[in-house]
Amino acid sequence: MAALFAGRLLVANRERDEVETERELGRALDNKVLLLYFGSARCPRCRRFAPLLRDFFLRLTDQRHVERASQLGLVYVSRDETEEQQSAFLRTMPRRWLAVPFGDAFKRELELRFAVSEVPAVVVLKPSGEVITGNAVEEIQRLGPACFRSWQEAAELVDRNFLLAEDFDNWTRRSITDPIRRLKYKLDKKKNKERKEEGEESS
Incomplete structure (x- = not known):
């Protein structure tokens, strides 16, 4: 999945660190189901959905909720009007989230590539970059963390925790x-x- 962002910068949601090397991207994204979250802090529907997505992500990855973190990554692709809006939003979200830097034209490329016409939108991708679900917003709202199992099966993830x-x-x-x-x-x-x-x- 790191190949999708090859040659690009991603911002880590911790003191605005940049994740740019192939090794760092691989550690953050490889062998994981990847969510691309397209949203905006000014969008009323996004403001209602974001806390649900935050809880969804934490319940699958935070050790306070699960014994072992699920193979799940998330990259925020914002439509925020200012960098301050994007930064303020990310401060309320899990530290494991990554983000496309504010003002990066690559955001528009991602919108076109995955046919995102409205927000909020959550594109679910296999590690290969193949689309599992074009927009999982309703699925997440309806099923919660339970929908991750079907994504995991579709992605055919290798759970390396079970290997000797x-x-x-x-x-x-x-x-x-x-x-x-x-x-x-x-x-x-x-x-x-x-x-x-x-x-x-x-x-």
């Missing part, structure tokens, strides 16, 4: 589900060995 250490060291990925199959095989093999040992003991 040796899988990382020797991982030559044949497909996105290959490490999961390897882990299942390893567990099945262990179970078969235990059953065999139990059979020998009983005989």
